[in-house]
Amino acid sequence: xxxxxxxxxxxxxGSGTRLWPLSRRRHPKHLLALLExxxxxxxxxxxxxxxxxxxxxxxxxxxDQMQALQxxxxxxxxxxxxxxxxxxxTASVVGLAAVALRHxxxxxxxxxxxxxxxxxxxxxxxxLLNAAxxxxxxxxxxxxxxxxxxxxxxYGYIQRxxxxxxxxxxxAYRVRRFKEKPDPLTARQMLAxxxxxxxxxxxxxxxxxxxxxxxxxxxxxxxxxDEIAAAWGTPQQETVLARLWPGLRTxxxxxxxxxxxxxxxxxxxxxxxxxxxxxxxxxxxxLNPDADGNILRGGEHISIDARDNxxxxxxxxxxxxxxxxxxxxxxxxxxxxxxxVCSRDQSQRVKEIVNTLKEQEMDEYL
Amino acid sequence: xxxxxxxxxxxxxGSGTRLWPLSRRRHPKHLLALLExxxxxxxxxxxxxxxxxxxxxxxxxxxDQMQALQxxxxxxxxxxxxxxxxxxxTASVVGLAAVALRHxxxxxxxxxxxxxxxxxxxxxxxxLLNAAxxxxxxxxxxxxxxxxxxxxxxYGYIQRxxxxxxxxxxxAYRVRRFKEKPDPLTARQMLAxxxxxxxxxxxxxxxxxxxxxxxxxxxxxxxxxDEIAAAWGTPQQETVLARLWPGLRTxxxxxxxxxxxxxxxxxxxxxxxxxxxxxxxxxxxxLNPDADGNILRGGEHISIDARDNxxxxxxxxxxxxxxxxxxxxxxxxxxxxxxxVCSRDQSQRVKEIVNTLKEQEMDEYL
Numbered sequence: 001x002x003x004x005x006x007x008x009x010x011x012x013x014g015s016g017t018r019l020w021p022l023s024r025r026r027h028p029k030h031l032l033a034l035l036e037x038x039x040x041x042x043x044x045x046x047x048x049x050x051x052x053x054x055x056x057x058x059x060x061x062x063x064d065q066m067q068a069l070q071x072x073x074x075x076x077x078x079x080x081x082x083x084x085x086x087x088x089x090t091a092s093v094v095g096l097a098a099v100a101l102r103h104x105x106x107x108x109x110x111x112x113x114x115x116x117x118x119x120x121x122x123x124x125x126x127x128l129l130n131a132a133x134x135x136x137x138x139x140x141x142x143x144x145x146x147x148x149x150x151x152x153x154x155y156g157y158i159q160r161x162x163x164x165x166x167x168x169x170x171x172a173y174r175v176r177r178f179k180e181k182p183d184p185l186t187a188r189q190m191l192a193x194x195x196x197x198x199x200x201x202x203x204x205x206x207x208x209x210x211x212x213x214x215x216x217x218x219x220x221x222x223x224x225x226d227e228i229a230a231a232w233g234t235p236q237q238e239t240v241l242a243r244l245w246p247g248l249r250t251x252x253x254x255x256x257x258x259x260x261x262x263x264x265x266x267x268x269x270x271x272x273x274x275x276x277x278x279x280x281x282x283x284x285x286x287l288n289p290d291a292d293g294n295i296l297r298g299g300e301h302i303s304i305d306a307r308d309n310x311x312x313x314x315x316x317x318x319x320x321x322x323x324x325x326x327x328x329x330x331x332x333x334x335x336x337x338x339x340x341v342c343s344r345d346q347s348q349r350v351k352e353i354v355n356t357l358k359e360q361e362m363d364e365y366l
Numbered sequence: 367x368x369x370x371x372x373x374x375x376x377x378x379x380g381s382g383t384r385l386w387p388l389s390r391r392r393h394p395k396h397l398l399a400l401l402e403x404x405x406x407x408x409x410x411x412x413x414x415x416x417x418x419x420x421x422x423x424x425x426x427x428x429x430d431q432m433q434a435l436q437x438x439x440x441x442x443x444x445x446x447x448x449x450x451x452x453x454x455x456t457a458s459v460v461g462l463a464a465v466a467l468r469h470x471x472x473x474x475x476x477x478x479x480x481x482x483x484x485x486x487x488x489x490x491x492x493x494l495l496n497a498a499x500x501x502x503x504x505x506x507x508x509x510x511x512x513x514x515x516x517x518x519x520x521y522g523y524i525q526r527x528x529x530x531x532x533x534x535x536x537x538a539y540r541v542r543r544f545k546e547k548p549d550p551l552t553a554r555q556m557l558a559x560x561x562x563x564x565x566x567x568x569x570x571x572x573x574x575x576x577x578x579x580x581x582x583x584x585x586x587x588x589x590x591x592d593e594i595a596a597a598w599g600t601p602q603q604e605t606v607l608a609r610l611w612p613g614l615r616t617x618x619x620x621x622x623x624x625x626x627x628x629x630x631x632x633x634x635x636x637x638x639x640x641x642x643x644x645x646x647x648x649x650x651x652x653l654n655p656d657a658d659g660n661i662l663r664g665g666e667h668i669s670i671d672a673r674d675n676x677x678x679x680x681x682x683x684x685x686x687x688x689x690x691x692x693x694x695x696x697x698x699x700x701x702x703x704x705x706x707v708c709s710r711d712q713s714q715r716v717k718e719i720v721n722t723l724k725e726q727e728m729d730e731y732l
Binding site for chain 1: 386387666668670671677679684685686687688689690691692693696698700702703704705706707708709711712713715716718719722723728731
């Protein structure tokens with residue numbers, strides 16, 4: 001495929017507290033080899049390499065993670081790594097990337113992609129990216145929607161409006177409405193009603209189109225971005241960035257831009273095999289359980305009358321045996337200094353543990 | 367109390383596979399600080415020191431454990447440590463101890479006591495030992511019975527017969543019958559019927575009385591013990607022991623002697639606060655759970671919506687945090703190289719894990 005003006009922007013600044021105790025401040029989720037031999041970030045890069053030349057793959061991250069990311073993906077040109085001075089939400093990230101891309105390519109179309117998701121069917125993913133590119137060329141802000149499989153309350157939803165036609169064999173729709181993470185009843189209603197997709201956090205748009213929307217809805221951010229754009233590529237670039245960035249309001253691109261944007265489209269993806277790997281429970285969608293429904297990773301394992309459990313052992317300097325006896329639907333994650341035992345249906349609450357650690361200043365476990 | 371001919375014999379040769387992964391071949395149960403700062407063996411010794419002079423406290427063990435035991439209880443005279451050349455069951459242990467005791471004191475009365483039990487009420491325990499001594503002086507083989515609190519299937523039962531009178535304020539009975547570990551229905555029937563005690567594995571008898579019963583019921587063992595007795599205290603002692611011991615049939619004193627013995631008495635103990643610490647579940651009888659019913663030992667702990675769990679962390683070279691979220695009635699035991707996650711009501715099956723380790727030759731975890 002590879003369009004000359006099409007760029008991929010990987011957002012790689014997060015921490016992923018819901019995968020504690022494996023994900024830690026110094027070992028954020030996208031830098032973990034959670035599902036495969038490669039890390040989620042490396043898999044994200046590999047997935048994009050078929051669709052984008054390396055010089056058109058960008059990474060936005062925080063300065064702390066820069067070195068680790070470059071070590072994991074040395075093929076990406078160093079100048080394509082964009083460090084945020086501090087985390088200020090995805091709206092700012094997207095704005096910064098748009099400025100940098102337009103500096104190199106005024107006609108840039110950008111696919112904005114999280115660094116820590118899983119996608120099983122890469123060929124379909126590439127077709128989606130291709131369709132979104134065509135739609136973005138018409139000025140749309142395009143979201144890639146995921147066909148909901150259950151009434152999830154952990155995702156935002158996108159309601160489809162009028163059809164926009166077929167783009168590279170994919171149906172596209174105008175977006176009627178974004179709905180942030182719903183309550184269980186609303187989630188069930190949307191699922192029953194149909195016409196909704198999960199918001200995957202994957203977007204495609206022209207760099208100038210998103211900057212126009214930022215200007216309309218977030219004028220403070222737009223003003224800062226103008227100053228940054230003026231300094232970009234000059235010796236003042238870093239100074240200006242360092243001066244303006246801390247003053248930015250932290251905001252997501254979903255809340256800050258997409259919900260109020262004018263020309264928004266969705267391409268609903270069916271059968272993408274997508275997961276945001278957003279909780280230990282989500283690994284059951286991605287990894288293959290054994291005959292007893294158990295997923296056993298790392299270390300050595302004995303299971304007796306144990307079903308539908310996830311046992312994840314971080315390989316440390318000592319080989320570890322985990323024996324599970326007579327338990328069901330339990331998540332066990334063992335690292336050298338921290339152990340999680342959690343019921344599967346509560347695994348999205350792991351961030352409460354992280355919050356407790358913060359409150360109690362048990363920083364060594366964060 | 368302290369009677370001049372009264373000796374305590376601590377049986378300290380076992381391994382305690384049901385407390386894996388804390389108890390291991392090289393760290394048998396009685397050498398673990400499981401409940402208190404002291405080990406179960408040390409607590410056993412401490413409990414006896416009020417009732418027996420140190421020179422009348424004996425320890426029978428296997429050669430491998432000798433050094434560790436002496437290090438834990440250096441106050442016991444070295445000559446009171448009796449090493450079995452190899453484990454051959456408690457019948458052989460009792461016979462060996464009887465031979466050694468009679469060599470020093472022909473009128474010896476011996477209290478045979480496991481090294482790895484817990485007893486909360488030490489004063490009552492001493493009264494029991496005193497009563498048993500008086501009964502043993504009349505030639506009885508005395509068992510200390512425990513008042514059953516639930517229809518346990520993991521203990522042997524003792525059915526009481528005719529009353530023998532009051533000894534040091536304790537009621538004593540002839541034993542009508544020993545019943546080995548019953549099925550659940552039989553256990554419930556015995557509990558409903560009354561007149562039964564659990565077999566605590568604590569016995570009191572004259573050394574000559576138990577040797578007479580061994581001679582009557584286990585003539586092979588008696589013949590070996592005669593040879594050992596003849597060599598005891600001579601330069602041939604070790605040679606004779608090493609020659610005869612491996613040929614002994616492995617048998618418990620319960621099966622081999624008590625079930626068929628003639629003058630057997632029981633003193634039922636009520637409110638002794640006894641536990642054989644025979645499974646992780648049993649720790650709930652001994653340790654005090656917190657307000658949520660959790661017992662959290664070792665390391666650091668966070669519990670969120672977690673109830674009635676046992677979390678036991680062996681303190682290693684790294685401090686460890688265990689976070690438990692949304693689980694109930696689970697046992698978690700973490701050591702440096704092995705982790706157990708087990709439902710409480712299955713915790714007596716931990717020995718199946720140990721058996722699996724043996725079958726799969728995963729010796730490093732045994």
